[in-house]
Structure formats: C-alpha cells, structure tokens
Amino acid sequence: MWLFDTSKDKKLYHTGLFLIRVVVSCFMLTHGAKKYMMLFSGEPIQFADPIGIGQANSLVLAFVAEFVCSVFILIGFATRLVVLPLIATMAIIVFVVHAPDGFEKQELPGLYLAIYVLLLITGSGKYSIDHLIYKKRRPKLYP
Numbered sequence: 001m002w003l004f005d006t007s008k009d010k011k012l013y014h015t016g017l018f019l020i021r022v023v024v025s026c027f028m029l030t031h032g033a034k035k036y037m038m039l040f041s042g043e044p045i046q047f048a049d050p051i052g053i054g055q056a057n058s059l060v061l062a063f064v065a066e067f068v069c070s071v072f073i074l075i076g077f078a079t080r081l082v083v084l085p086l087i088a089t090m091a092i093i094v095f096v097v098h099a100p101d102g103f104e105k106q107e108l109p110g111l112y113l114a115i116y117v118l119l120l121i122t123g124s125g126k127y128s129i130d131h132l133i134y135k136k137r138r139p140k141l142y143p
Contacts, residue, residue, distance in 0.1 A: 010126075017125030018076075024115050025074035028086070032067025039063055050096040065089040073119065076128020083116045090116060 038045065039059060047059040065085040072082040090113035098105040124130045 014126035017119075017122060018127040020115060021073050021076060021079070021119065021124060021128070024112065024119075025070045028066050028070040028112065029074075032063060032065075032070055035059060035063035035066055048097055050092050061085070062089060073124075076124035076130050079124035079128065079130055080120055083120045087113060087116045087120065 038047065045056045045059055047055045047062070049055045049058045051058070053061075066089065069082040069086050073079055073086075090109045093109040094106045094113060098109065
C-alpha cells in the first residue's frame with residue numbers, strides 16, 4: 001500500500017526539499033529583517049550577548065545568519081555551507097539564550113535547528129543552484 005511505502009520517489013523528494021527550503025527561508029527572513037532594522041535604526045543596540053563578543057557583534061552575526069544565509073538557502077546556493085551559521089545560531093538560542101526559559105521558548109528555534117540539520121544532511125536537492133553547479137562540474141563517466 002502506497003501510504004506505508006518508504007522508498008524514495010525522487011521527484012517528490014526533491015519537491016519536498018524545495019518546499020522546505022523556501023518555507024523555512026521565508027520564515028527566517030522575517031527574523032533577519034527585524035535584526036536589520038535593529039542594526040540600522042540609529043538607536044543604541046540592545047541585543048543578547050550569549051557568547052561574550054558584545055551586543056553589536058552578536059546582532060551582526062545573527063543578522064548574517066538569519067538574513068544573508070536564508071537568502072542563499074532560498075535559492076539553493078552553497079546550502080550545506082550556509083546552514084552551518086544557522087545551526088550554530090539556533091543551537092545557541094535553544095541551549096544558551098532560552099535554556100532557563102523552558103520548552104515553550106525553545107520549541108521554535110528547536111524546529112529551525114532540526115530543519116537546518118536536515119538540510120545539512122540532504123543538501124538542497126535538484127531544484128537549486130547547487131544542483132546546476134554540480135551538474136556542470138560532474139565528470140562524465142562515459143563518452
């Protein structure tokens with residue numbers, strides 16, 4: 001019965017990865033846009049400093065991860081590389097920033113963390129710039 005079939009349908013697999021990439025990127029871009037506004041508002045920066053590098057530096061790193069890396073994931077460019085800052089950011093949020101707050105505050109960044117780990121493992125899929133680059137560079141085994 002198809003409902004319990006665990007074999008991989010390649011078209012659905014790549015479509016699923018594309019949808020995950022687009023949805024998670026669009027959602028994360030909203031968080032990154034807030035960081036952008038904080039950076040360039042002209043007001044004093046008040047931001048968490050969980051790793052001791054200063055509030056401004058922490059905000060810049062969070063902005064780069066949440067906005068710039070999300071744009072790259074959206075288009076599927078260097079996906080396995082650009083999820084690394086997002087994995088680090090979400091891990092810090094879950095295990096350091098919201099550690100004392102409990103599951104309610106850890107749930108959303110925990111879901112993001114799981115999705116970014118999934119993308120690290122699977123890559124961006126067929127519908128991505130990564131695939132186009134790989135396809136051009138892949139050695140031809142047969143003439």
